[in-house]
Amino acid sequence: LAAKMAHDLGNAVVLGAPVRSIEQDDAGVVVTTAKGHWRARRVIVTAPPPLASRIVYTPALPALRDGLTQRMPLGCVIKVHVAYARPFWREAGYTGQVLSDRTVFGPWFDHSPLHGSTGGLVGFLCGGPAQQWADRPAADRRAQVLKDIAIYFGDAALTPIDYIEEVWTKAPLHRGGYVASPTPGVMTAFWPALREPVGRIHWSGTETAGAWVGYIEGAIRSGERAADEVAGKL
Ligand SMILES: Cc1cc2nc3c(=O)[nH]c(=O)nc-3n(C[C@H](O)[C@H](O)[C@H](O)COP(=O)(O)OP(=O)(O)OC[C@H]3O[C@@H](n4cnc5c(N)ncnc54)[C@H](O)[C@@H]3O)c2cc1C
Incomplete structure (x- = not known):
């Protein structure tokens, strides 16, 4: 738009x-x-x-x-997209949606194309935990994200084909989200x-x-x- x-x-x-x-x-x-x-x-x-x-x-x-x-003030949020060759969790009968207090990152949602030509999960980390993770090295966040997803969906989660994140708190002209x-x-x-x-x-x-x-x-x-x-x- x-x-x-x-x-x-x-x-x-x-x-x-x-x-x-x-x-x-x-x-x-x-x-x-x-x-x-x-x-x-x-x-x-x-x-x-x-x-x-x-x-x-x-x-x-x-x-x-x-x-x-x-x-x-703006809130604190980190948004993560993880891409896979296919939505392997669907093959195991899972929706890809997770809401839990067992892991650092989440909730997670399946945002793969409907017919599953590729796989994608989108997740968020908000509030205090996001503040703690905002200043950590990007590699640490990526490792933790994959570890978290693997708890729900197995080791296939550890080898994505792409990974994109935005730490909104650190974006110079945004400084946070979702809203002030x-x-x-x-x-x-x-x-x-x-x-x-x-x-x-x-x-x-x-x-x-x-x-x-x-x-x-x-x-x-x-x-x-x-x-x-x-x-x-x-
Ligand atoms: C992680 C995340 C997920 C979200 N998910 C959804 C969703 O699913 N659905 C939904 O409806 N909304 C969602 N939102 C909220 C949505 O993004 C905002 O409500 C929307 O972008 C607000 O639009 P805006 O134009 O008011 O502000 P912004 O989109 O914040 O635009 C303000 C602009 O001002 C610019 N700016 C700041 N300072 C200056 C300056 N000094 N000079 C020039 N430019 C400046 C910034 O760069 C920015 O581009 C989400 C937000 C976040 C952070």
Whole structure:
């Protein structure tokens, strides 16, 4: 979906250019990145609140907005894909789905093609255990993942044809997942600042959605709401 939209937008999409600062005055905004400056009448910030707070704003944001973004941490999650020549667990009568407290990584789900032309398992590690494993060497995580899967599905699990992981906490422009959540007291004291534009700066992203917060559906809904907001001002 994102790739198709980016394709249609052509050169308007600039990748690898993290926004460092946003200045606004009566005439418009200036967005500064390592790849240059962009001038516009208005800007929509779609980064999750804790990452939006790393951008330098001039003039400074209202205390309520800044306070909100200091109080919405991202969770910690590691996602792992393990590929096999075939979904061998199905041959043993297993679904490939595992939820257990016997191993480090999990839950696991079978995400092989329906007809089993190749095999794939997708698994997650969340919260405290993910925090502990985020800074371990990648080879240690891989070894533990395979050891865990082998407990459920046997030694065939030890020889995947591919292995891909993402430690979301360590991704420089993500710093966690699945979503930034408000800490206690934030919804009663800071919530109006979640969506309220600050001058020419508008806020979008799944955290600002009215429904499906934390999901792509929420991100899309919030994008539509922010686009309408800006269109109404132009
Ligand atoms: C492991 C994992 C599994 C998930 N599984 C599902 C699922 O199955 N179904 C589902 O619906 N949702 C799932 N989600 C949640 C889903 O990914 C998010 O809800 C969705 O991506 C939010 O979209 P967004 O546009 O609000 O934010 P993001 O996708 O986080 O996009 C924000 C963007 O802002 C960029 N950014 C940050 N700072 C700056 C900056 N200073 N300058 C420029 N760009 C910046 C980031 O690089 C990022 O690309 C999952 C999330 C994770 C982490």
